[in-house]
Amino acid sequence: MIPPDEMTPRERMDAFKKGLPIDRIPCAPMVGEHVTRIIGVPVSAYLHSVDLMVEAQVQAFRYYGYDGVGLGPGHHGLAEALGARLHYPDDDRPQVIVPAISDYSQLDDLQPVEVDRNERLSRYLQALERIRDRIGDQVKVSTGVGGPFTAAAFVRGTDDFLKDLRRNPEKVHDLMRLTTASILNYMDAAYNKGFSCSLGDPMASSTVISPSHFRQFVKPYLMQIVTWSVQKTGSAPSLHICGDTVPIWADMAETGVSSISVDNQVDLESIKNAIGDQVVLKGNVDPVAVMLHGTPDEVRRAGRNCIKQAGDSPGGFVLSSGCTLALNTPRGNVQALMDAARMYGRKM
Amino acid sequence: MDRNILGRLAAAVRDMDSEAVVALVDDALEIGITPAEIIHDGLARGMEEAGVLFEKKEYFIPEILLCADAMQAGLAVLTPHLVHDEGKEGTTIVIGVVEGDIHDIGKNLVKMMLEVAGYQVIDLGRDVPAPAFVEAVRETQARYVCLSTLMSTTMQQMENVIEQLLAEKLPYQLKIMVGGGPVSQAYADRIGASYAENAIGAVKLIRYLQKESGN
Numbered sequence: 001m002i003p004p005d006e007m008t009p010r011e012r013m014d015a016f017k018k019g020l021p022i023d024r025i026p027c028a029p030m031v032g033e034h035v036t037r038i039i040g041v042p043v044s045a046y047l048h049s050v051d052l053m054v055e056a057q058v059q060a061f062r063y064y065g066y067d068g069v070g071l072g073p074g075h076h077g078l079a080e081a082l083g084a085r086l087h088y089p090d091d092d093r094p095q096v097i098v099p100a101i102s103d104y105s106q107l108d109d110l111q112p113v114e115v116d117r118n119e120r121l122s123r124y125l126q127a128l129e130r131i132r133d134r135i136g137d138q139v140k141v142s143t144g145v146g147g148p149f150t151a152a153a154f155v156r157g158t159d160d161f162l163k164d165l166r167r168n169p170e171k172v173h174d175l176m177r178l179t180t181a182s183i184l185n186y187m188d189a190a191y192n193k194g195f196s197c198s199l200g201d202p203m204a205s206s207t208v209i210s211p212s213h214f215r216q217f218v219k220p221y222l223m224q225i226v227t228w229s230v231q232k233t234g235s236a237p238s239l240h241i242c243g244d245t246v247p248i249w250a251d252m253a254e255t256g257v258s259s260i261s262v263d264n265q266v267d268l269e270s271i272k273n274a275i276g277d278q279v280v281l282k283g284n285v286d287p288v289a290v291m292l293h294g295t296p297d298e299v300r301r302a303g304r305n306c307i308k309q310a311g312d313s314p315g316g317f318v319l320s321s322g323c324t325l326a327l328n329t330p331r332g333n334v335q336a337l338m339d340a341a342r343m344y345g346r347k348m
Numbered sequence: 349m350d351r352n353i354l355g356r357l358a359a360a361v362r363d364m365d366s367e368a369v370v371a372l373v374d375d376a377l378e379i380g381i382t383p384a385e386i387i388h389d390g391l392a393r394g395m396e397e398a399g400v401l402f403e404k405k406e407y408f409i410p411e412i413l414l415c416a417d418a419m420q421a422g423l424a425v426l427t428p429h430l431v432h433d434e435g436k437e438g439t440t441i442v443i444g445v446v447e448g449d450i451h452d453i454g455k456n457l458v459k460m461m462l463e464v465a466g467y468q469v470i471d472l473g474r475d476v477p478a479p480a481f482v483e484a485v486r487e488t489q490a491r492y493v494c495l496s497t498l499m500s501t502t503m504q505q506m507e508n509v510i511e512q513l514l515a516e517k518l519p520y521q522l523k524i525m526v527g528g529g530p531v532s533q534a535y536a537d538r539i540g541a542s543y544a545e546n547a548i549g550a551v552k553l554i555r556y557l558q559k560e561s562g563n
Contacts, residue, residue: 247405
């Protein structure tokens with residue numbers, strides 16, 4: 001027996017943010033382009049059509065009823081806006097095939113992204129407005145963009161960019177200033193239309209770069225974004241970093257972000273004890289082994305386990321997947337994650 | 349003869365110092381050390397030391413990429429001195445990133461570590477359709493295939509490749525190894541492959557598989 005919700009997602013998240021009582025632990029799986037499965041359209045068609053984005057997002061929300069609807073240029077959109085060439089497979093997520101620059105002499109030609117001059121970025125904002133018109137009374141609609149480090153890696157080309165951390169640190173900083181300025185422009189455009197923006201910076205993971213490189217090349221720029229956001233909008237963005245983040249938890253919290261979302265390889269109880277009093281924690285059911293390949297029963301158990309570990313985190317906890325869901329994640333499994341929040345996340 | 353030069357060469361690879369590597373390889377050749385020894389006791393040992401630092405989380409991906417560059421710089425000096433196939437007589441391995449995915453940093457690291465360990469690696473590149481793996485195995489009679497992907501969406505393509513490979517009638521048992529971001533031991537078990545967590549693990553895994561099958 002699954003207890004029915006007593007609040008709408010909007011009411012729940014408004015109360016959650018203010019620290020007021022809520023009926024159950026919020027649940028917001030990172031559905032990404034999985035929403036295309038709900039209306040049965042290929043990913044590339046979805047990414048090129050405001051109508052399809054709106055329809056997929058609205059229908060997926062109606063189907064699952066999760067506690068936040070998010071749509072944005074993600075990791076690739078900014079790099080593309082800065083001149084990287086993407087490949088859009090018919091029914092898969094885009095990939096960078098040619099970086100924006102092949103050497104740093106070309107960096108001088110690049111200017112921070114201007115959203116209203118960029119068709120694709122404008123398209124996301126148009127879609128967001130229409131989604132909000134349709135379901136904004138029931139759920140908070142927001143946007144998300146790739147973090148400055150991942151965007152920089154895509155602008156330069158990942159291999160070279162990673163080597164440049166040691167070979168060419170000054171140029172890396174130049175590039176980080178460019179992507180940071182671009183992100184601020186996007187966040188500003190989104191905020192002017194009333195949307196908050198989350199950040200995802202997977203390349204900054206300790207699976208990829210050392211904690212000292214994180215402190216040197218990532219943290220200052222995240223702090224700059226957070227400071228801007230707090231001054232301009234009154235609240236800080238949330239941050240997702242995949243893979244191993246254990247050695248940089250304290251640094252991530254120190255950037256001032258409001259919420260930290262972690263990969264399934266992270267132990268929620270440990271992060272709760274480390275920084276749970278400073279930020280909202282979000283996570284972290286395995287998107288592949290459990291969400292994609294598991295049974296609904298296994299999803300519910302995994303969700304229950306997350307809640308057991310971090311449901312009492314002092315800064316608050318949101319049940320989610322550890323990373324973006326695979327396109328063909330079974331619907332019943334996404335539903336099962338929602339059910340786990342309803343069954344095991346009741347506030348006593 | 350200054351055998352210690354190979355120790356310094358290994359250290360230069362580990363320390364990401366391409367210039368020193370080139371100079372030391374030249375010196376080593378000059379004093380009559382064979383290319384095979386230079387690879388095995390110098391360059392490869394340096395990569396192994398880098399691998400140890402990676403496992404200890406002192407090195408990360410940028411450092412491994414730069415160590416690899418240093419090693420490649422040394423190999424480039426050696427190439428004209430290598431007798432045909434010298435140091436590359438090992439077992440043949442076919443490697444590639446499965447169709448739909450163009451992320452190949454991980455695959456390149458695995459390839460390099462395998463080559464340094466003495467294997468003959470046939471690199472099919474990235475975004476490789478399943479029939480190309482079958483074709484390569486048929487042509488080279490490779491007993492080992494490594495499949496890589498970074499994305500959960502293209503992971504299912506691994507099952508497709510394995511299915512097509514197993515449909516091929518081969519006079520020996522093909523061993524398939526998988527790796528990459530979303531891939532897990534559990535997934536590998538389910539699709540009938542062996543799993544390596546990273547490039548260092550891939551070398552260990554293939555050595556284990558070879559021992560197990562006796563070839």
